[in-house]
Amino acid sequence: MKAPAPRYAANDGVIDAAKAALGDLLVEAKDAVGEVSLTVVREKLCDAMLALRDTPGLEYQQLSEIAGVDYPERAERFDVVYQLLSFTRNHRIRVRVTTDEEKPVPSVTGIWPVAGWLERETYDMYGVLFEGNDDLRRILTDYGFQGHPLRKDFPMTGYVEVRYSEEAKRVVYEPVSLAQDFRSFDFMSPWEGAKYVLPGDEKAPAAPVPTPPVKDAKTSENTAQTGAGQPHPGNQPGEKPKDADVPAPKGEGQK
Amino acid sequence: MTDTAVKIPEREIDPATGDTSIANYTINFGPQHPAAHGVLRLVTELDGEIIERIDPHVGLLHRGTEKLIEYKTYTQALPYFDRFDYCSPLAMEHSYVLAVEKLLDLEVPLRGQYLRVLFAELTRICNHMLNLGSHVMDVGAMTPNLWMFEIREDCLNFFERASGARMHSNYYRVGGVRQDVPVKLLNDIAEWLDTRLPQLFGDAISLVAENRIFKQRNVDIATVSREDAIKWGFSGPMIRAAGIPWDIRRAQPYDVYDRVDFEIPVGTRGDCYDRFMVRVEEVYQSARIIKQCIQDMPEGPVLTLDRKVGAPKRGEMKQSMEALIHHFKLFTEGYHVPAGEVYVATESPKGEFGVYLVSDGTNKPYRCKVRPTAFSHLQAMDFMSKGHMLADITAILGAMDIVFGECDR
Numbered sequence: 203m204k205a206p207a208p209r210y211a212a213n214d215g216v217i218d219a220a221k222a223a224l225g226d227l228l229v230e231a232k233d234a235v236g237e238v239s240l241t242v243v244r245e246k247l248c249d250a251m252l253a254l255r256d257t258p259g260l261e262y263q264q265l266s267e268i269a270g271v272d273y274p275e276r277a278e279r280f281d282v283v284y285q286l287l288s289f290t291r292n293h294r295i296r297v298r299v300t301t302d303e304e305k306p307v308p309s310v311t312g313i314w315p316v317a318g319w320l321e322r323e324t325y326d327m328y329g330v331l332f333e334g335n336d337d338l339r340r341i342l343t344d345y346g347f348q349g350h351p352l353r354k355d356f357p358m359t360g361y362v363e364v365r366y367s368e369e370a371k372r373v374v375y376e377p378v379s380l381a382q383d384f385r386s387f388d389f390m391s392p393w394e395g396a397k398y399v400l401p402g403d404e405k406a407p408a409a410p411v412p413t414p415p416v417k418d419a420k421t422s423e424n425t426a427q428t429g430a431g432q433p434h435p436g437n438q439p440g441e442k443p444k445d446a447d448v449p450a451p452k453g454e455g456q457k
Numbered sequence: 458m459t460d461t462a463v464k465i466p467e468r469e470i471d472p473a474t475g476d477t478s479i480a481n482y483t484i485n486f487g488p489q490h491p492a493a494h495g496v497l498r499l500v501t502e503l504d505g506e507i508i509e510r511i512d513p514h515v516g517l518l519h520r521g522t523e524k525l526i527e528y529k530t531y532t533q534a535l536p537y538f539d540r541f542d543y544c545s546p547l548a549m550e551h552s553y554v555l556a557v558e559k560l561l562d563l564e565v566p567l568r569g570q571y572l573r574v575l576f577a578e579l580t581r582i583c584n585h586m587l588n589l590g591s592h593v594m595d596v597g598a599m600t601p602n603l604w605m606f607e608i609r610e611d612c613l614n615f616f617e618r619a620s621g622a623r624m625h626s627n628y629y630r631v632g633g634v635r636q637d638v639p640v641k642l643l644n645d646i647a648e649w650l651d652t653r654l655p656q657l658f659g660d661a662i663s664l665v666a667e668n669r670i671f672k673q674r675n676v677d678i679a680t681v682s683r684e685d686a687i688k689w690g691f692s693g694p695m696i697r698a699a700g701i702p703w704d705i706r707r708a709q710p711y712d713v714y715d716r717v718d719f720e721i722p723v724g725t726r727g728d729c730y731d732r733f734m735v736r737v738e739e740v741y742q743s744a745r746i747i748k749q750c751i752q753d754m755p756e757g758p759v760l761t762l763d764r765k766v767g768a769p770k771r772g773e774m775k776q777s778m779e780a781l782i783h784h785f786k787l788f789t790e791g792y793h794v795p796a797g798e799v800y801v802a803t804e805s806p807k808g809e810f811g812v813y814l815v816s817d818g819t820n821k822p823y824r825c826k827v828r829p830t831a832f833s834h835l836q837a838m839d840f841m842s843k844g845h846m847l848a849d850i851t852a853i854l855g856a857m858d859i860v861f862g863e864c865d866r
Binding site: 203205208234239264266269272283292294315316318319327341344352356360386 | 559
């Protein structure tokens with residue numbers, strides 16, 4: 203790796219050790235960009251986490267982070283991604299489960315109490331449910347907020363805005379009204395896989411029409427047609443006038 | 458609280474109640490409280506003056522930064538990181554640029570790496586000045602805070618001379634730093650480290666470190682065991698004060714941290730005083746690192762010469778058509794980052810600040826999750842302050858070093 207990113211212990215053998223420890227709890231294991239990610243069966247997440255924490259040779263003692271990721275086009279649209287850290291082996295690993303809006307993910311608060319708020323945040327931002335988290339309240343958004351703002355189908359501008367109302371003498375909630383439309387520019391190069399029709403392209407016919415063959419192509423069959431062999435082909439060097447403003451007399455060949 | 462005179466007959470009826478019936482009561486600490494270090498609302502359940510339960514309500518400074526970043530190119534997302542932990546902006550940028558570089562597998566010139574480490578450590582000093590100063594002020598001392606703000610002011614001036622901005626520097630770039638620093642600045646920093654910093658800081662700490670009142674307010678307050686520190690996801694000075702010598706700069710060195718020499722202070726009791734003193738020692742160690750950086754820094758470019766990522770200099774653009782095209786492309790479309798995901802965590806002054814970056818191969822991050830340090834620490838507030846007095850809340854909060862720009866994002 204050329205990049206100066208944090209360098210921890212090598213990934214060699216981690217996937218094999220995880221396969222041995224997790225058995226059929228493991229769905230997929232891969233080593234990409236220098237990091238190991240495991241996908242495990244959602245229902246058995248707690249067993250997998252306990253195995254990762256307690257198996258000698260894995261020893262991931264700390265849960266650093268839980269992140270949600272939304273892929274709306276998938277059947278189980280959410281990834282819930284856990285980052286684990288081993289102090290003793292100086293290694294990081296990523297554990298992932300997939301879920302959707304309804305299927306709950308088992309809570310790992312029993313293993314790591316730090317998961318409490320992290321799961322609350324994932325619930326708040328994505329609406330992922332965690333089974334066994336007894337305090338699954340919203341955490342970052344406003345009291346009484348509706349929706350899950352980090353979902354890809356949640357508009358960036360949101361639905362409501364607040365302002366202080368001089369009449370009501372309190373902060374009021376109103377539907378969002380923008381003085382200028384939200385603009386999201388697409389700077390992707392249109393030559394590299396643009397998924398839309400470029401402006402002006404809609405005028406062009408769908409398939410390019412092939413050029414029809416020319417029926418009477420102009421050909422020269424003898425020298426008389428080209429003007430070659432004429433006694434005065436014109437534009438001879440000697441004929442150039444002294445005065446540059448006077449055009450040269452045109453010979454026969456240039457008629 | 459009940460009026461005992463009126464309640465006497467009732468008490469005789471109910472044998473479960475003792476001599477006096479005192480109900481627990483709940484108070485709101487914050488959201489607007491000078492010792493809350495920002496907008497923190499603590500719903501505190503008290504038994505007399507003893508804390509029974511604390512429910513921190515965070516999110517009052519939530520700005521949806523992670524959502525915003527999904528709509529920005531990789532270059533445009535960088536300034537948002539200054540606004541996470543606005544007390545140590547460059548440390549936040551550090552995690553992000555390292556994450557993008559890891560996805561791109563981009564090499565960074567050595568001088569750029571040294572400059573990043575130098576300014577990350579200067580940021581650590583700057584951050585600790587604010588935290589130590591406000592901590593001592595929260596428990597009743599005034600003067601050290603004023604002196605330490607002098608140091609912080611010096612640091613901000615250095616940032617301004619390097620990047621043009623005092624706080625939101627926006628100085629690091631994917632592939633290095635924005636521009637080289639003048640030699641005079643490095644000289645001034647070196648001189649400052651030798652004269653002004655140890656003098657002012659030493660004076661300020663000498664007022665509190667052995668002070669009886671300060672110790673009474675901090676020693677044995679909110680002790681955390683090693684096991685709890687790991688379970689609750691502690692990092693940075695919080696985990697070191699609990700006695701675990703864990704420092705990402707040492708264990709998982711990034712940039713040139715493996716070329717500099719420094720020591721990791723650890724605590725013995727895991728209380729607020731240890732957390733304070735760990736930070737005090739870290740300031741001296743940071744000063745050591747900066748000195749080594751200034752000494753060892755080679756000459757050379759500070760930003761990658763890969764023009765598909767690093768922007769060309771303006772002078773070059775006047776001469777070269779190629780540079781002009783690169784500049785235009787970089788500041789409109791930006792650069793494309795190969796699809797993949799990374800989690801890069803660095804040792805920010807407050808602990809492990811991580812960036813989980815998911816790229817789908819376009820010029821914008823598909824998902825950028827920030828791992829704030831404050832989230833795990835503040836969550837532990839409940840068990841840490843159980844059984845302590847109401848007035849200890851400020852000491853516990855002060856020793857946690859929480860900034861809400863980062864906690865709430």
